[in-house]
Amino acid sequence: MARDRTPAELVGAAPEQAPFEITFDGRPITTLPGRSVAAALWSAGVLAWRTTRRGGRPRGAFCGIGHCYDCLATINGRPNRRACLVPARPGDTITTQEGHGHAEIAV
Amino acid sequence: MPKSPSDRAAGDPYGRVYDLAVIGAGCAGLAGAVTASERGLSVALLDTAGRIGGQFYRHPDPAFGAVRPEALHHDWSAFAGLRRRLEAGDVAHLAGHHVWTVERQDGADTPWTVHAITGADGDGEHPVRVQARTVLLATGAYERQLPFPGWTLPGVVGAAGAQAMLKAGLVLPGRRVVVAGSGPLLLAVAASLATAGARVPAVVEAAGYLGYARRPAVLAADPQKLAEAVVHGAALLGHGVRLRTRSAVTQVHGTDRVEAVTVSRVDRDWRPVRGTGRRIACDALAVGHGLVPQIELATSLGCATRRTKDGTHALALDAFQRTSVPGLWAAGETGGIGGAQLARVEGEIAGIAVAAQVRDGAAPARDGRVRELRRRRERMRAFAGAMAAVHAPGKGWAEWLDDATEVCRCEEVTVGAVREAVDAYGARDARTVKLLTRAGMGWCQGRTCGAAVACLAAGEGPLFLPPSPERRPLAGPVPLGVLGSLDPSEPSAAPAAPAGPAEQPDTDRPDGNSGPRD
Numbered sequence: 001m002a003r004d005r006t007p008a009e010l011v012g013a014a015p016e017q018a019p020f021e022i023t024f025d026g027r028p029i030t031t032l033p034g035r036s037v038a039a040a041l042w043s044a045g046v047l048a049w050r051t052t053r054r055g056g057r058p059r060g061a062f063c064g065i066g067h068c069y070d071c072l073a074t075i076n077g078r079p080n081r082r083a084c085l086v087p088a089r090p091g092d093t094i095t096t097q098e099g100h101g102h103a104e105i106a107v
Numbered sequence: 108m109p110k111s112p113s114d115r116a117a118g119d120p121y122g123r124v125y126d127l128a129v130i131g132a133g134c135a136g137l138a139g140a141v142t143a144s145e146r147g148l149s150v151a152l153l154d155t156a157g158r159i160g161g162q163f164y165r166h167p168d169p170a171f172g173a174v175r176p177e178a179l180h181h182d183w184s185a186f187a188g189l190r191r192r193l194e195a196g197d198v199a200h201l202a203g204h205h206v207w208t209v210e211r212q213d214g215a216d217t218p219w220t221v222h223a224i225t226g227a228d229g230d231g232e233h234p235v236r237v238q239a240r241t242v243l244l245a246t247g248a249y250e251r252q253l254p255f256p257g258w259t260l261p262g263v264v265g266a267a268g269a270q271a272m273l274k275a276g277l278v279l280p281g282r283r284v285v286v287a288g289s290g291p292l293l294l295a296v297a298a299s300l301a302t303a304g305a306r307v308p309a310v311v312e313a314a315g316y317l318g319y320a321r322r323p324a325v326l327a328a329d330p331q332k333l334a335e336a337v338v339h340g341a342a343l344l345g346h347g348v349r350l351r352t353r354s355a356v357t358q359v360h361g362t363d364r365v366e367a368v369t370v371s372r373v374d375r376d377w378r379p380v381r382g383t384g385r386r387i388a389c390d391a392l393a394v395g396h397g398l399v400p401q402i403e404l405a406t407s408l409g410c411a412t413r414r415t416k417d418g419t420h421a422l423a424l425d426a427f428q429r430t431s432v433p434g435l436w437a438a439g440e441t442g443g444i445g446g447a448q449l450a451r452v453e454g455e456i457a458g459i460a461v462a463a464q465v466r467d468g469a470a471p472a473r474d475g476r477v478r479e480l481r482r483r484r485e486r487m488r489a490f491a492g493a494m495a496a497v498h499a500p501g502k503g504w505a506e507w508l509d510d511a512t513e514v515c516r517c518e519e520v521t522v523g524a525v526r527e528a529v530d531a532y533g534a535r536d537a538r539t540v541k542l543l544t545r546a547g548m549g550w551c552q553g554r555t556c557g558a559a560v561a562c563l564a565a566g567e568g569p570l571f572l573p574p575s576p577e578r579r580p581l582a583g584p585v586p587l588g589v590l591g592s593l594d595p596s597e598p599s600a601a602p603a604a605p606a607g608p609a610e611q612p613d614t615d616r617p618d619g620n621s622g623p624r625d
Contacts (some may be wrong), residue, residue, distance in 0.1 A: 007277035007303040011167060012174035032277070034168030039276025047280065047364055047391075048261035054519045058363055060261045062516070062555075064268030065162060066155065066228065067249050069550030070516055078230075084272070085228035087157075087168070 008032065020090035024049065031088055038064070038071050038083040041094070049073045049083065053099040073097050120199045121235050124217045125151045126465045128239035130206050130404065133161015134189075134450035135439025135457075136245030141192040142458025143243075148465055151237050152193075153204040153223060159193065160186060161247055162267065163447040165274040179274050179299055181335060185451065201237070205229035207583045209242060209404050211432065216240075218434055224589055234589040241434050241461050244405055244422075245454060248398040248440035251419070251558050253288075253504050254522070256512045257359025257368075258394070266296045266395035279305045281391030285368050287311035287356040289498045290397040294339040294350075300393070301346035308387050310348055311370050313355045313377050313396075313504070318497035329490040331448065357384060357507040359392060368392055371507070378503025397498055398444045399558065403582040405441065408432050415443050416492055417499035418558075426481065427460035427470055428453055436461055445491035449484065456480050505563060514563065515556040517549025525563050537561040550584065 017033040024046055031040035038061040041049060048058035050072050061071040066085045073083040076093050079101025083094075125148075129140045132154035140152040152159075160166055164186040167173045177183035193200065204223040212218050219239045225231035250267040257263070264272075264280050266288055272278055283306045286297040297310045319326060326333060343350065351370060357379050358369040372383035400421045406412065411423040411431035421443035428436045438457040439450030456477065463471035471477055510523030528534040528543040537553070537560045540546055546560050547553030553560070 005304040007179075007273055007279065008171070010303050011171070011176055011178045011277065013167065013277060014172040014174060015170055016172055017170060032171060034170035035276045035278070036272075039272055039278045042272060042276070042278040042280060052519055057259065057519075058261050059259070059516075061264060061272065062268055063250065063265045064271040065249065067551060068265075068516065068555045072550070081230060082228040084268075085155075086230075087227055 022088055022090070022092040022094060024094045025096055035088050036084050037073060037075060037081075037086050037088045037092065037094060040088040041083065048096075049094065050097045051099065056099075072101070074101055120151065120201060121237060123149070123238075125149045125199070125237065125239040127151070127241045127243060127461050128153065128219060128221050128237050129243045129245060130154075130209070130221065131161065131245035131247055131439075132156070132159040132200065132202075133245060133247050133439065134163055134186075134447045135247070135441075135454035136161070136243065137186075137189040137193060138451045138454025139243045139245060139436075139438055139458040139461070140198045140454075141189060141196060142455045143462050144196045144198045145192070146458070146462035146466075148462050150198045151201055151221075151239065152198050153201045153206055153221065153237065155203065155205045155229070157202050157227065159190065159200065159202075162271060163450075165271050167275060167277055171277065173277075179303065181295075181338070182447065185447075189451070203227060203231070204235070205583055206404065207581050207585045209408060211408060211434070222593075224583075224585060229583060234585075234592060240465060241436065243428075243454075243457050243461060244402075244430070244435065244437040244441055245439050245450070246401045246404060246441055247450075248400050248444055249554060250292075250395040251397045251399045251500075252394070252555050253396045253500060253562075254512050254514050254556070254559050255355070255357055255359070255507050256509050257361070257365075259513050259516055260359050260361050260365050261363065262361065262365030262391045263359055264391065264393055266293055266393040267398070269391075269393040270296045270299055273299055273303055277303075279303060279391075280393065281365070281389065282306060283308060283389045284391040284393055285309050285311065285356065285370075285387055285389045286393045287368070287370075288395040288397075289313045289500065290395065291336070291494060291498070292395060292398065294336065294343065296393055296395075297348055298339045298342040298346075301348055302342060307343075307346065307348045308389060309370065310343065310350045311354045311356055312350065312352045313373055313501070314498045315352050315375075316350075316497075319493070322493045325489050325493040328486045332446070332487075332490055355379065355504070355507060356392060356394065360386070365389060365391055373501070373507075374503065375501065376503035377501030379507045396500055396558075397495075398440065399554075400441050400443065402437075402441050405430060405432075405435065405437060407582070408435065410435065410437075413443075415495050417444075417495040419444070428457035429460070443488070443491060444495065445487055449487040449491065452480050452484050452487065456484065500558075500562075514559050515544075515546035515549065515553075517551055517555070518545040518547075520544045520546040520556075522563070525560060529564055529566055534564055535566075536564050540564045 029044040048060040050059045071083040074095040074097045075081040144150045206223045210220040221237040356368045357371040360367040369384045371379040412420040413423045424442045436457045438453035508522045512522045534540045
């Protein structure tokens with residue numbers, strides 16, 4: 001049984017473009033081209049990239065199709081991006097979104 | 108933004124009037140768009156995603172260079188056929204278009220205006236509108252979620268979500284994934300996860316599969332569905348996956364992420380049976396309790412709905428896929444959950460019917476093709492009805508909650524708060540609970556918690572009643588800058604003022620309770 005098979009091997013992925021790097025809270029993550037930010041994070045074993053506004057609890061992708069807004073992340077300095085929909089690009093800076101992500105505005 | 112076939116719709120895709128605007132490029136929308144286009148109609152096909160296929164045929168970005176994209180799909184050839192027809196024709200495919208409302212002007216030559224914002228997550232740069240003589244809604248479905256203690260821990264993901272992330276991103280949420288909830292999708296998800304290299308220690312199904320055996324006539328009428336079940340079943344057996352029916356995950360363990368789940372037996376009403384809990388180690392849980400038709404765009408236009416056997420609401424459609432609103436057709440899951448094949452059949456019927464309407468102002472002639480399609484639709488609808496009845500949530504599910512369980516994930520509203528609204532303040536419906544607790548008022552606008560809140564509010568009353576008609580003017584979050592930039596007198600796209608990202612929408616408006624009901 002092919003226990004060690006990866007999804008990429010299953011579909012015979014052979015990207016022309018080389019794997020690239022993004023960072024998550026400063027830590028480099030290498031990923032394949034074609035992934036969403038959420039998929040890139042999952043591929044590195046990261047499941048949470050937001051803390052909730054009230055309880056400060058960790059959250060990440062849940063519905064995977066842009067409906068639930070649980071996967072909101074700060075991408076290249078912009079908060080409230082749906083990580084499951086936004087494609088990862090080389091050099092992207094992903095940071096954990098704390099609460100509503102607008103702490104600097106201090107309402 | 109749109110890359111693929113759309114770019115061939117030379118010039119400004121927003122500066123013309125289409126015979127038909129199709130919303131949703133999944134099975135139903137694709138079938139409807141190519142059918143209508145091949146019959147001579149000008150067609151715009153809008154979809155939120157960058158690639159066609161919807162949820163069922165969600166597939167990796169071309170950048171992956173996948174040589175076997177079909178390895179994660181059933182019936183890929185049917186999709187490949189639709190894609191070929193789309194590429195060969197001149198449908199304007201508008202990818203990355205998030206439709207937030209559809210406007211109808213009575214008596215106008217061009218009655219329909221479809222408003223969308225663009226970009227991968229709708230964070231895009233400017234609002235656009237597409238004008239059309241008719242509209243086909245093919246917006247599909249999303250997953251129904253019922254909460255349970257621990258379901259907000261990272262590592263708990265929607266079953267459909269895990270499937271979507273796998274199909275498009277070629278990633279898994281963990282290495283050892285329990286699949287739980289109810290509905291036939293669970294088998295497909297478990298088979299995909301296992302085939303892609305995850306260990307799936309158990310598929311936990313709250314219903315009993317014996318329910319199917321009580322409906323032999325319906326089963327026999329749709330042999331392809333049976334074949335699908337056999338394929339999934341064989342795949343699961345091959346991977347050593349165990350199916351536990353009449354069981355549910357009643358607790359997730361872990362501090363910052365999933366470490367294990369407790370699976371308990373449930374009775375016929377999904378009430379957990381005390382003392383039957385068993386712990387299963389895992390690092391992820393994929394969970395879902397069936398699918399819900401996504402019909403906000405239609406209900407905000409006043410379309411009549413019907414109640415399905417599993418307590419959701421679907422659009423009421425006639426034999427030619429017409430909604431109760433003139434000029435508006437719907438196909439696929441919007442008319443009730445029935446699967447990809449049914450969606451293709453209904454999309455084609457709708458395409459034929461719209462073409463006949465636009466060209467001849469009449470219903471299509473009853474030729475052999477239409478007869479055949481309608482016969483197949485009836486058969487598959489019957490099967491879908493039986494399936495919905497088998498997997499309809501039992502009333503006892505709420506007994507696996509504790510007061511600290513969060514119901515509304517966006518606003519972090521607990522079961523305790525909802526129960527207080529019901530018991531102490533007399534709330535009897537989801538809307539009143541929302542006003543008292545904010546449950547359903549957050550980013551997702553109640554899509555995730557709506558079914559559960561409605562259920563808790565109904566208490567001992569009938570399950571999943573009342574279905575607030577959800578007459579919302581906006582089907583998704585829209586930056587204020589976009590709304591502010593809309594000039595009613597100007598039909599083409601106007602760039603939005605630089606706006607902040609879509610903030611928590613507070614689109615809550617009186618529901619009016621005047622929407623058509625079944």
